[in-house]
Amino acid sequence: MTIYHPGEVEVQRRAGLESAASSSGQAIKDTIPLIAAEFLAAQPMVVIGGTDRHGQVWSSLLTGPAGFMRAADEHTLAVEALPGPHDPLAELLSDQAHVGMIAIEPATRRRMRMNGTASPEGGGLRVNLDQVLANCPKYLQKRKLTVPATGAGPTGETSASRQPALTAAQQLRITTADTFFVATADERGNADASHRGGNPGFVEVLSPTKLRWPEYVGNAMFMTLGNLLVNPKAGLLIPDWDSGSFLHLTGTASTDWNPEHAAQVPGAQRLVEFDITEVVEVSGASPLRWSAPEYSRFNPAL
Template identity: 60%
Template sequence: MATEYHRGELAVQDRAELSRQAAFSLGGIGGTIPPVAAAFLAEQPLIVVGGTDADGRTWATQLTGPPGFLRVPDPETLLIDARPLPEDPLAALLAGPAQVGMIAIEPASRRRMRINGRAAPTGTGLRVDLDQVISNCPKYIQKRGHRFPDLAGASPRPRKAVRGTALDGRQQDAIRAADTFFVATADEQGNTDASHRGGNPGFLRVLSPTLLRWPDYVGNAMFLTLGNLELRPEAGLLVPGWETGTALHLSGTARTIWDADEIARVPGAQRLVEFSVRDVLEIPDALPLRWSSPDYSRFNPPVA
């Protein structure tokens, strides 16, 4: 997996006529964490994790902790001092060895990095042996500050997960208002990737209670997500509730739309991705983190 593109990524790069740019971008994929990246991870309170459960469903989730909960004891290893909630869609998977894709994101500085590898539980946390370390540009990240609310003396709030096979009206409204989501995919061998998608509210469209669509904007031409979808359509979405701590998890299948007429109707789109919802899991108060209102990225295309 490490520093070569697989056949799905190469096929998408070729179809997009961006193979030369992709070859240049390959230099941003490595197998170890450099010191500057280790320092970045040590400052983060959140990491997004993608994986595929025992039923073949791909999900994306998020783990949090105070700065320092992500540690790099050596350049080929990441330690995460956190495990998923019992209600989390990846709780069972991460209780044992698993292939995972991860992305650490710092909205306040619009920085991010992707880390893919093999996870194993270690007490109350995870150890990840790394296969890929990927540097990404800051495009389409909305700037936000974060805080951990002071909950000392507060009574624990009951947490009741909502499950379904289609989006209800409230969940559809949350998606229409979203400016950020995360998507997890995997190739045929299970090598997993987690990626960020951002734009102005409305860029993630609800076509029906079981069908979403979003534009694929100009990027680094690696096509790690679309390349995986070329080989395996299963995907998982995480729509974070930045101000509430709610996590909306979706699992289903996705496909890339190349039709020029359809693409031309969406400002800034180079391609479109259509996601068919199969499973919905909404977890209120999933995270202790709270985030400020966004300062939208200047790179976000307008939404029609």
Template identity: 55%
Template sequence: MGGYHRGETAVQERAGFARQAGQARGAIGNTVPDVAVAFLADQPHVVMGGADERGRIWATQLTGEPGFLTVPGPHTLRIGALPPPEDPLAAVLAGAGLGSGPGVASEPVRIGLIGIEPATRRRMRMNGRAVRDGDGLRVELDQVISNCPKYIQKRGHQPLVGAPAPRTAVDSAELGPGQQRTLRAADTFFVATASDRGDADASHRGGNPGFVQVLSPRLLRWPDYAGNAMFLTLGNLELNPAAGLFFPGWATGASLHLTGSARTVWDEEEVARTPGAQRLVEFEITAVREVAAASPLRWSAPAYSRFNPRTSG
């Protein structure tokens, strides 16, 4: 997995960035650099993407006290937390690699991870195979990817003060009016995808409020801005349209999870209607899960990235 798969190279060539992608290939490795070990140790959360027991792709978040992410070896990440029962990936990860009981994965679960520190606008991606390890997960890493800080909104965080509210989950097949308002106001979300072989990836998307367009209760669109020329997300979608989105409730601790399918829109006239877009991505929703009090973290109001293009709304 050190290079690009055929979906990634196809998108790189179509977008006209094959040469730049070749130069960027050096940012993909399979070991965690020392500086990243220290970075991960400071983080109170990590975003994760993967497939549930039904094969649907979801993106979600794991949290813990700083130090819950450790690197026991250069190819291994240990996560000292498991998703709570309400999380869409809880069931498949609870028994990952154990193979005992109905619906329990006998093989490691392929997941994508992104460690992100909004306060410093730093991030890194890690993709690999997870197995249950006591009260957490052990991930054997196939890819470790350096990422640029574009489109990250600066935020500070603090733990929740006082007793947490009850964690509850509500499922639906489409977005309700309040959820639509949440997405239209969003400045950040995370997207999970997988290749046709099932290798998972998680990535960040950011922009000014309004960059996520709600076309209907079951259809979203967002711009694909200039990035690192790797096209890891769009490359996966070229081979496998399944995708999952995670919208964090920065101020409330809620989480909004969507699963469905996505496609890249290349039509130049259509793309030109969205400021800053080089392409568009449309996402059709098949299931929604909203979890109240999913995270104990509370975040400050954002300082928007200077790279964010203006929005037309």
């Protein structure tokens, strides 16, 4: 893969940040540095995204005790976990698939982003990586792990629901969230997973099937918005840090480039609107539990 595909290049041009993107692009590698390998081996979770056989993009999260994720070699990531049966990515990850991944450590706000091709191996995955990069920690809330994972994969799943729109309780959960993850893919299916954060309320629920959030100043790579320009499909994951339940949303997203609209939202460079086509909520999907957040000092006030 080249560093940037045409969609990313076009978004960088529209934003007037081609030079910054070129500089940031030098951080994208196809190998796992030693310091990154050590970081990954210490993490109890990794976000993963991809496109299912119906063409819908989903985002989810795999968990396990420290060491469940490790660098098998400088080009390969081994993950000893698979999604639970109710997870919308379960079928996709039972075969070879393009995936985007991001490992975050909330306690230190460190994160590592990885894109490649996953294949099932034993009770987990083997991911051949073609993009590896460390991201800026802006807008990542600080949390401490209070209940660690004791085994690979989800535990304690109690229920799962599917519907075409958000319930009132799910709408409230989104409007009080400070973090979500978004998966996208280019026109060839190469997937990417990214993080979005802000003070509670930064995601607006415009209706039971439409959300909107601000795009703040970032690393100028525009990997998410570049994908959306060529392929509007997207998948969101809103984790419940207290209960371990996951709210998965899939649909289509578009970028609003009108500067007058962005000016109405503090800190916004542009806005993204997301139209929901399906909602999947899985309770008890993660064994991890986290402390109350310490909000990032970079979060714009609402």
